[in-house]
Amino acid sequence: MADKEVLQKKLDELQKEYAKTKHNKATNTHLGILRAKISNTKKKMTERKKKKGKGFSVKKTGDATVALVGFPNAGKSSLQKILTNVDSKVADYAFTTLDAIPGILRYNGATIQIFDLPGLIEGAHIGKGGGAMIASAIRVSDLLLFVIDSANPQNLYTLLKELRDLGIHAGRKRPDVSMEKLNSGGIRIENQGYKIPDKESIIKIINEFGIFNCTIHFRNDSTEDDIIDFLAGTDLYIDAIVAINKIDVNENYMNVKAEIEAKTKLKVIPISALRNLNMDELRKGIFAALKISRIYLKPKDGNPDYENPIIMPNDSTIVDVAKKLHSDLVKSLKYGYVSGRSVKFRNQKVGKEHILADEDILTMVYQN
Ligand SMILES: Nc1nc2c(ncn2[C@@H]2O[C@H](COP(=O)(O)OP(=O)(O)O)[C@@H](O)[C@H]2O)c(=O)[nH]1
Ligand SMILES: [Mg+2]
Incomplete structure (x- = not known):
């Protein structure tokens, strides 16, 4: 069987198992491990695609780079047009190669490159082919700016989950975990007072990855998912903020903001790209998030x-x-x-x- 088919078969099996596993406290760890394996397999598949040479290039220029991420129709192009010198409506026609055309925002003396990912993130379909391209675009970015229609906040959760499945952690810090593999002695845990899962869970997770002798060091609070991500090598962590758009036609937007902030801990800035509302606040938010x-x-x-x-x-x-x-x-x-x-x-x-x-x-x- 060709490489590709092996991976696809493995992916199908993992996804089938994931689908049929009941979600409860006892299966949490197992599900987490399955998620990691699924993401790892997807990553391998997209890496193969990349090697085959599908073109996608975003060059890093200026002081910082921001990627606009959102469902179609959320208002990304409108926003890019307001914030930068680019009219991506025009640019859209040039997207035969899927290259992202950046616009430049000058703010506080900084030159900030802002690009859209047109044709790449189609909501629920991002995993279906654009994975390598999204990853390479996000890799050159310093910040993701999610553009969400304030009437559809659930789109944000979908995007976060889909990115996560690609091994991209938006708005999360890289877990500070390291490991030395050993030849014997079992699993040793080194931790100075950080909040980590119980010993049995940690050992179970590490064993699932085929490792039976090692020392694992924790240097901050870590969840089971953090350990799984570390072991799976899902290695893209990137800062993110959220612009909830179209507040000119949504009276409920402050509740939406509060809900998203409570659920995701991401900073949320309500805007209207069409009516040019709260753009100063957004520019300020981008600058602050770029650190x-x-x-x-x-x-x-x-x-x-x-x-x-x-x-x-x-x-x-x-x-x-x-x-x-x-x-x-x-x-x-x-x-x-x-x-x-x-x-x-x-x-x-x-x-x-x-x-x-x-x-x-x-x-x-x-x-x-
Ligand atoms: N009412 C309202 N409509 C908007 C706003 N921002 C964008 N739109 C409209 O939403 C549609 C999609 O916008 P576009 O920028 O092309 O979205 P994209 O697909 O994410 O690039 C267009 O018809 C815009 O005029 C907004 O703040 N309020
Ligand atoms: Mg667009």
Whole structure:
């Protein structure tokens, strides 16, 4: 049998077993493991497709990249048009190759690339072929912006689940788990007071993956699903926020926002792309979710350049800024003067490992 058929057969069997297993407390772990195996098999199938060379390219440019994800008709193209310089209605016609055409949003001095995934995410069908393409598009993104019709919040849960089945965890942090395989000694668990499942469950899960001797380390609270994801190698974790659209025709949108936030812990911003409502709030939300900072450079005896901030990941040091400007600068960097939220005084002298905050003003001092 060809590789592909073997995988398909395995997938069918797993899905059949998943479908016939009753959902209750006793079967929870088993179902989780089945989910992981299904996702792993799907991943293998899409990887094969990718190797066969279906083209899909999104280049990373600018300071950050955001992908719009949503059902057809949710308002993605309308939103992209408002936020950026691109008219993707026009662009849509060019999507014969399924390449995503990015638009650029300039905000707070940052250049943020925003693209739509047209033709890729067709709601309930994303698993059916677009998997590799979605994964490669999401891989270059720093943030997913779910665009959801506020009248259909359940679409969000469908998307989250479908992405999860592809091994993509939107809005979740990578579980901090690591493992060393051993030749003997059984399963050893190292955990310093974090909330983790009971020992029997952990061992059962690890055994299911064919591992019988190892040390597993936990460095934060972890659920059974986290352990399964770690073992299955479903390795894409990405930040996400939600725009609930069409609030101009939905009086109930504040309840929808509250419901989604309670269920998913994702930040929800109500908007209307058609009526241009709450767009400032959305831009602000995107910027905050990207976790980037504006650093204004100031020559020793001059004024800060407020027009062209250096955009850095939050918690960057002065060395990081020097690296971004020019790697040659790093060697001669001595220290800095900083004004802003990361220091107590104006023009405070700080070491080059000082951690900067958004909107800090920085003067760098180099060795002559
Ligand atoms: N009432 C209302 N309609 C909207 C809004 N945003 C988009 N639409 C409409 O919804 C339809 C689908 O929009 P489009 O941007 O093409 O959605 P896409 O398929 O996700 O790209 C179009 O007819 C839009 O005019 C909104 O905020 N309110
Ligand atoms: Mg569209």
